[in-house]
Amino acid sequence: MTEPLLSVRGLTVEFPTRHGILTAVEDITLDIMPGEVLGMVGESGAGKSMTGNAIIGLIEPPGRIARGEILLKGQRIDNLPPDEMRAIRGRRIGMIFQDPLTSLNPLYRISDQLVETIRTHLPMSQEAARKRAIQLLDDVGIPDAARRIDDYPHQFSGGMRQRVVIALALCAEPDLVIADEPTTALDVSVQAQIIDVMKQLCADRGAAILLVTHDMGVIAETANRVAVMYAGRIAEIGPVREVIKDARHPYTAGLMGAIPRLGENLDRLQQIPGAMPRLSSIPQGCAFNPRCPKVFDRCRSHRPSLSQAEVGRQVACWLYDGVTEA
Amino acid sequence: MSDVLLDVRNLSRRFDVSKPWLNRKLEGLEKLYVKAVDDVSFTVNRGETFALVGESGSGKSTIAKLIVGLLKPTQGEIFFSGQSLARGLSGAEARRLRRRFQMIFQDPLASLNPRWRVTDIIAEPLRVFERSMDDRARRLRVGELLTLVGLSPEDGVKFPHQFSGGQRQRIAIARALAAKPEFIVCDEPTSALDVSVQAQILNLMKDLQKEFGLTYVFISHNLQVVRHMADHIGVLYLGRLAEVAPARDLFEAPRHPYTRMLLDAVPDIEMTGRRRKKVEGEIPSPLSPPPGCAFHPRCPFANDRCKTEVPRTLGGVACHAVEEGRLSDLVQP
Numbered sequence: 001m002t003e004p005l006l007s008v009r010g011l012t013v014e015f016p017t018r019h020g021i022l023t024a025v026e027d028i029t030l031d032i033m034p035g036e037v038l039g040m041v042g043e044s045g046a047g048k049s050m051t052g053n054a055i056i057g058l059i060e061p062p063g064r065i066a067r068g069e070i071l072l073k074g075q076r077i078d079n080l081p082p083d084e085m086r087a088i089r090g091r092r093i094g095m096i097f098q099d100p101l102t103s104l105n106p107l108y109r110i111s112d113q114l115v116e117t118i119r120t121h122l123p124m125s126q127e128a129a130r131k132r133a134i135q136l137l138d139d140v141g142i143p144d145a146a147r148r149i150d151d152y153p154h155q156f157s158g159g160m161r162q163r164v165v166i167a168l169a170l171c172a173e174p175d176l177v178i179a180d181e182p183t184t185a186l187d188v189s190v191q192a193q194i195i196d197v198m199k200q201l202c203a204d205r206g207a208a209i210l211l212v213t214h215d216m217g218v219i220a221e222t223a224n225r226v227a228v229m230y231a232g233r234i235a236e237i238g239p240v241r242e243v244i245k246d247a248r249h250p251y252t253a254g255l256m257g258a259i260p261r262l263g264e265n266l267d268r269l270q271q272i273p274g275a276m277p278r279l280s281s282i283p284q285g286c287a288f289n290p291r292c293p294k295v296f297d298r299c300r301s302h303r304p305s306l307s308q309a310e311v312g313r314q315v316a317c318w319l320y321d322g323v324t325e326a
Numbered sequence: 327m328s329d330v331l332l333d334v335r336n337l338s339r340r341f342d343v344s345k346p347w348l349n350r351k352l353e354g355l356e357k358l359y360v361k362a363v364d365d366v367s368f369t370v371n372r373g374e375t376f377a378l379v380g381e382s383g384s385g386k387s388t389i390a391k392l393i394v395g396l397l398k399p400t401q402g403e404i405f406f407s408g409q410s411l412a413r414g415l416s417g418a419e420a421r422r423l424r425r426r427f428q429m430i431f432q433d434p435l436a437s438l439n440p441r442w443r444v445t446d447i448i449a450e451p452l453r454v455f456e457r458s459m460d461d462r463a464r465r466l467r468v469g470e471l472l473t474l475v476g477l478s479p480e481d482g483v484k485f486p487h488q489f490s491g492g493q494r495q496r497i498a499i500a501r502a503l504a505a506k507p508e509f510i511v512c513d514e515p516t517s518a519l520d521v522s523v524q525a526q527i528l529n530l531m532k533d534l535q536k537e538f539g540l541t542y543v544f545i546s547h548n549l550q551v552v553r554h555m556a557d558h559i560g561v562l563y564l565g566r567l568a569e570v571a572p573a574r575d576l577f578e579a580p581r582h583p584y585t586r587m588l589l590d591a592v593p594d595i596e597m598t599g600r601r602r603k604k605v606e607g608e609i610p611s612p613l614s615p616p617p618g619c620a621f622h623p624r625c626p627f628a629n630d631r632c633k634t635e636v637p638r639t640l641g642g643v644a645c646h647a648v649e650e651g652r653l654s655d656l657v658q659p
């Protein structure tokens with residue numbers, strides 16, 4: 001068996017506040033294999049970005065990793081000194097944030113930003129780095145890259161800027177890319193292009209991607225497996241096709257049912273009653289129990305942990321716990 | 327049956343994006359305009375939902391703002407139940423008309439005053455339009471509205487930041503409904519929300535439409551959402567309408583090449599294995615739109631005529647190839 005590229009074990013992120021400690025991410029365990037895209041979905045505030053930020057060592061104090069380990073190709077990276085972590089970010093782990101403008105400096109030409117980033121991470125001459133930058137822009141589908149590379153960010157459309165950000169994240173040939181809502185700001189036509197580029201990256205270079213988004217369509221097309229998050233925990237994780245077609249966890253089922261689809265003409269969308277709890281008042285037992293149509297006694301007192309429902313599929317729900325299965 | 331509530335005729339709006347006068351003089355530059363909306367006409371029937379779709383920058387929000395009077399048209403007219411909303415309306419008349427329509431914005435937090443309590447936010451249209459209403463009646467009405475949108479009257483004392491994104495959008499909807507409008511313009515009302523909250527809001531909007539006979543202009547770049555909500559759809563490209571059609575027809579038999587391209591680019595959530603078509607080219611700069619049909623640099627059916635002559639709108643479609651019958655064989659349902 002090949003070794004996972006990224007391995008997260010029992011990751012827990014806490015925020016001390018005046019009213020006690022808030023747990024934003026709790027006991028997350030997942031692996032991503034080389035060449036694999038792991039999707040991550042879930043309601044706003046479920047802890048998706050926080051998980052990504054923990055992996056790249058960018059949790060804002062007073063937040064902190066309270067428990068757990070993060071391993072990149074078998075090497076622990078969660079306890080590295082800040083300067084060693086900085087060297088890993090950008091070089092071995094690339095990041096794509098949601099808003100392309102915040103990752104690009106409006107005062108510098110696209111060429112300057114790419115060349116500088118390449119040369120920070122790879123030993124290359126100015127000319128070689130520029131050549132590589134043009135190649136990268138070409139890879140992410142910027143037409144006429146050799147000419148456009150000396151433009152300023154504002155001269156590019158939103159979709160083109162987002163592709164530059166992707167090029168920046170890829171320029172040091174990272175092993176892992178963390179893409180947090182990379183296509184949410186884009187309309188469908190540009191989305192399709194970006195997705196192609198990311199898939200290609202995995203296929204060509206054996207890189208792995210953690211793709212955070214609330215767009216199930218994007219997950220369906222891009223990811224191999226998907227992790228569904230609820231209230232800071234993984235509710236369900238498994239191959240995309242199976243999770244989408246045959247959701248096990250009642251929250252996943254609710255999420256899938258809530259999506260309007262082109263093929264059907266429903267009068268009403270299925271909705272999950274209520275809202276996700278605040279971090280300060282996560283219910284006892286299963287965090288989803290006040291909203292769950294299948295809740296039963298045990299759910300209100302005991303918290304289910306992620307367990308194997310079948311090969312490759314894990315669900316945190318008492319319905320799939322051998323002991324209670326009726 | 328088809329009782330027209332909103333009639334938009336040849337609407338255009340351009341923005342002056344020139345550099346300041348001195349720079350222009352020094353650098354010898356011309357004045358520069360963006361044609362954000364260019365000769366757009368459509369009608370919306372009472373009690374129906376008309377959706378506007380199109381890529382980023384195609385002019386959707388500009389049309390929304392023109393309709394609710396936040397922007398003035400450069401050209402064209404808008405009629406609301408037969409009355410022109412043109413510049414010449416007198417104050418009282420304008421107010422009487424304006425109370426009949428409302429707008430919901432994309433970002434609920436930005437459109438709700440953070441220093442006001444929810445009660446005051448929702449009561450504001452009542453203060454403007456129902457001046458005779460006393461405090462007690464107004465409080466009662468706000469309580470009713472909060473209940474209507476699935477919140478509770480006690481929530482009125484809170485501030486917007488104390489609510490989740492979906493709840494804030496409910497507050498914005500309650501405010502929009504306060505003055506009992508007939509017509510609401512919704513600009514990306516659920517784009518910032520996740521799917522489960524989106525389902526709650528869309529269901530609420532449909533329920534309210536049924537109950538009060540509301541008419542919506544609904545803007546979104548999510549085609550699945552539009553399919554779910556709309557009776558009629560207008561597809562915008564670079565400020566012009568490429569196609570207007572009943573929702574069902576548009577999805578089952580899209581006619582304009584741009585509409586087809588948009589539909590082909592929708593992600594395949596059913597996992598049928600359908601390959602999403604790669605969309606060629608970029609939306610061109612609105613500062614210098616291509617001559618003729620603005621879509622021609624990206625259109626697989628473009629010919630010489632397309633490069634010079636702006637296509638007329640015939641039967642809801644503005645396309646030479648459709649007009650010439652060059653696409654008819656591809657449109658077989």
Ligand SMILES: Nc1ncnc2c1ncn2[C@@H]1O[C@H](COP(=O)(O)OP(=O)(O)OP(=O)(O)O)[C@@H](O)[C@H]1O
Nearest residue numbers: 015022024043044045046047048049050051060279
């Ligand atoms: N600085 C902070 N202090 C305390 N709590 C925080 C802080 N930053 C985030 N949180 C909380 O941590 C939880 C997880 O947030 P996170 O940003 O990971 O959500 P998300 O799943 O990415 O949501 P979205 O889809 O809205 O981006 C949220 O409940 C959020 O309110």
Ligand SMILES: Nc1ncnc2c1ncn2[C@@H]1O[C@H](COP(=O)(O)OP(=O)(O)OP(=O)(O)O)[C@@H](O)[C@H]1O
Nearest residue numbers: 341343360362381382383384385386387388389612
């Ligand atoms: N105040 C303004 N000044 C100059 N240009 C403007 C102004 N408002 C809009 N524009 C331009 O008009 C065009 C249409 O913009 P609009 O906001 O209507 O697009 P949209 O279809 O709503 O796009 P999105 O999906 O990104 O919201 C764009 O090219 C935009 O840059």
Ligand code: SF4
Nearest residue numbers: 286289292299317318
């Ligand atoms: S554990 Fe119980 S409450 Fe939680 S999702 Fe499963 S059935 Fe529902």
Ligand code: SF4
Nearest residue numbers: 619625632645646647
């Ligand atoms: S007018 Fe010509 S270029 Fe425009 S959409 Fe029709 S065929 Fe394509």
Ligand SMILES: [Mg+2]
Nearest residue numbers: 048049050180
């Ligand atoms: Mg996030």
Ligand SMILES: [Mg+2]
Nearest residue numbers: 386387388513
């Ligand atoms: Mg807009």
